[in-house]
Amino acid sequence: MTLRSVDLRKEPVEAVLDRVERSLGVHLDHDTVVRKRRSVGARTDRSTWVRVERRGLDRIGAQGGDGTASAAALHGIAKPVWFAGVAWRDEAEPVMWLADETGLLPGTPVSSAVAAEDPQLSEEWWASLSASLDALAAQSTNRIATPDTETLTQELVTATIHSVFPGVDTAVTDWCPAHADLNWANVTSPVFCALDWEDWGMAPRGLDAASLWGASLAVPALADRVRSERRNDLESRDGKLMTLFVAAKILGPYAGPEDPRLVPARKTAEQVLQELQVS
Template sequence: MTLSVPTANAVDLRTEPVDRVFDQVEQSLGVHLDRETVVRKRRSVGARTDRDSWVRIERRGLDRVGKQGWDGAACAEALQGVAKPTWYGSVSWRGASEGVMWRADETALLPGAPVGTSIVAVDPDVSDGWWGALNASLDALAAQQSNRIATPDTESITQLLVNETIWSVFPKSLDTTVEQWRLAHADLNWANVTAPEFCLFDWEDWGMAPRGLDAATLWGASLAVPALAERVRRERREDFASRDGMVMTLFVAAKILGPHAHPEDPRLVPARAVSEQVIKELQAG
């Protein structure tokens, strides 16, 4: 007999009341959350505490917790050479409604403000030093190993997922076999990095992934600003020039160009143009 995992109803924490959740976190972690500093996202909320730390709270269905759990922030403490906030502690509990779990992670405060929203429409104009720190962190991350599997968009990235995502938009004749798997943050966008000092946060989804996933993800988040997207490709040129980097470029582009694409999305034209070039290069071998 196969036991099914209860599925949680979709909830947008940008609009849902979370006072009771805050009360639970305060009691469990022994902190006071400053309601004036609350930042709401679709599946997480966060706030500053009275001991100069930050608490991020996430709601996730049991079906989305996965085999590796969802202790990404805690596990990321083992990573070396990566600019990220120090993790202090956490608490998790099962919600009153079946199939729902909550988790709160307390970390050091960020050294600066998030650069912007996940997808930017204006060049954030970060410094050359910022790009250098980004590269140093991504290179240090890629040089390490873990048994964690990256979960971009909370879905474990596998060869099958790569194939299906790319082939849903591009020719099925394309060979999308991944050759190199490296550690990745797996949610590298402009809402998860700070400036002027570089810091990479929100480590819930990190793990092993095809080489170039992070570079391609940041590129996809930059496409509405052509010069910025080109800067990403230039800074991470070795990733993009690799075969796996090309495959990841198509993986990200397929999500932009797929059936749910908005016809006025400014990323559509550049994503299609780069994809056509990448396909030619892959087919040429």
């Protein structure tokens, strides 16, 4: 059976939310519902938050769909507390629904996924971001990261980079745990907290830093700050490959001609390509 392309901002989700309420024993505040393309979230009557995701079975992979629950074992990272979860297979489509109940966030998402203006974040915020990413990278897991729900393998790295930058030596040597969906909608302010841990797992060093950089390119000062804060990651060889990986996604066949990130992504990529040739 072919999986339909679904945007949960436009699909009826009442039956799904009803099932979540029964399974988790909560009442959702429907006035607080937030809809995204593949997830829906709402506040509960016990001052928690429930996020519900629709994911195709072909995107679940061998590690299963317990990203948020398994992230509860990670330490030293600013993230919501996980309380409970439920998952079930859709009766009509090759789809799994996953719902996780977590603590409320200490702030609000910084912006949409791609920043359009400088959020004016505090020094404490940047320090907490770096401390969390350093703590995450120092831990271990059998999970494999799934950015954009695709299992991150050497083959995927190579194919993505070569689609825009052919001929680059893409061999990754340093793999470590990453959030794998780090953008401005998945971090909060004024207090830093990283949310949406469904895709975390092993990834090339620098993936998270490069992802946040890519989401900042429309605001040059913000992109420069990300690169400055995560210099050690992004100046490593694997960090440079992840910069090309993210840039290739921005510059690839689905690039929007009006995307303000195109020019800075191309400029940085050309510089990184020169550095890789010299090293």
